[in-house]
Amino acid sequence: GTVLITGASGFLGSHIAARLIDQGYKIRATFRSESKSQLLRNVLGGKNIETCIVADITAPGAFMEAIVGADFVIHTASPFTFKVIDINKDLIQPAVEGTSRMLEAIASSSTVKRVVLTSSFAAVVDPTKGPRAGYTYTEEDWNPMTPEKALENNLFGYQASKTFAEKAAWDFTKSNAGNEKTPSLVTICPPMIFGPVHPASGITKDALNESSAQLLKAVTSADPAPTRMPVFVDVRDVAQAHVDALDVAKIPNSERFVVCAGKFTWSAIKEIYESGAASAESMSPADDYYSISPKKIEDMMGIKWISLQSSNLIEQQTRV
Ligand code: NDP
Numbered sequence: 001g002t003v004l005i006t007g008a009s010g011f012l013g014s015h016i017a018a019r020l021i022d023q024g025y026k027i028r029a030t031f032r033s034e035s036k037s038q039l040l041r042n043v044l045g046g047k048n049i050e051t052c053i054v055a056d057i058t059a060p061g062a063f064m065e066a067i068v069g070a071d072f073v074i075h076t077a078s079p080f081t082f083k084v085i086d087i088n089k090d091l092i093q094p095a096v097e098g099t100s101r102m103l104e105a106i107a108s109s110s111t112v113k114r115v116v117l118t119s120s121f122a123a124v125v126d127p128t129k130g131p132r133a134g135y136t137y138t139e140e141d142w143n144p145m146t147p148e149k150a151l152e153n154n155l156f157g158y159q160a161s162k163t164f165a166e167k168a169a170w171d172f173t174k175s176n177a178g179n180e181k182t183p184s185l186v187t188i189c190p191p192m193i194f195g196p197v198h199p200a201s202g203i204t205k206d207a208l209n210e211s212s213a214q215l216l217k218a219v220t221s222a223d224p225a226p227t228r229m230p231v232f233v234d235v236r237d238v239a240q241a242h243v244d245a246l247d248v249a250k251i252p253n254s255e256r257f258v259v260c261a262g263k264f265t266w267s268a269i270k271e272i273y274e275s276g277a278a279s280a281e282s283m284s285p286a287d288d289y290y291s292i293s294p295k296k297i298e299d300m301m302g303i304k305w306i307s308l309q310s311s312n313l314i315e316q317q318t319r320v
Pocket of ligand 1: 007190210
């Protein structure tokens, strides 16, 4: 089948695109820039890859052409950065309106069978509850973010962008539930994503994606910052979860999944980077924090998580 994928120039999207090609899918990837589209074709080869430019994912009809004939949609494109000037314009609008334009295109299609949306643990965590020691987050949890609170700071702005975009997708799916042509929805909510940067992505050492940049900062600073969201997952596992989510035989209905490989602290990551292993002491601060249970996706997809100790996790990411 043909998968329409957005954000294939990104840290996660490039891994998903590569895996789709490996597993025999055809992809149609949308880009904002011709140079990143060219890079993906060069690295992944020309076979089974169509690319197209969608300059503005929030524009009316943005995906109407790209959707034609697609069997599946994987929508990953969304800003993940805290360097923004205008929270609404730079974070919330591209996330929410980009998702809405995609849903409108899907509503016009009679071929799409499954939609996979990259959400985030940001749409799951309750920031008003703090470290919440002893609590285990699952798919049942939602960030209680409001449009007013979203404007308080850039972190809340990002959390709002992911929460509101995922809610828009569930509202669409629920309100069209009676229509047989409405495809089922799978949302995937990752915490901090680490792991190797794919050469097909547009990412360079000078322009690292947010999670890789935070990791690089931790391993290169003498005194790593306190760890405020101490839960992680490897990019290769998140990519595999997106691809497995297309399997309507395995995942027949709409589902929300949290993914998580475990907890981390920046100091433990620094120790692993420097000496290959983390001491129990350097991991202990994460005990003061909540955890995430990925039991649902483990049971349904049989994923085994790549661990923090896996050397590639840090090495490859920080040496782009
Ligand atoms: P990247 O910044 O590497 O990739 C983001 C992708 O989205 C790029 O392809 C980028 O395109 C595209 N994009 C960003 N803003 C816009 C916009 N305004 N209009 C059109 N396209 C845009 O980040 P990640 O790969 O890490 O993020 C991918 C997804 O994963 C996002 O939805 C993010 O919220 C989610 N996520 C990431 C986590 C992480 O730790 N990395 C954790 C949880 C969720 P371009 O190359 O043109 O800029």
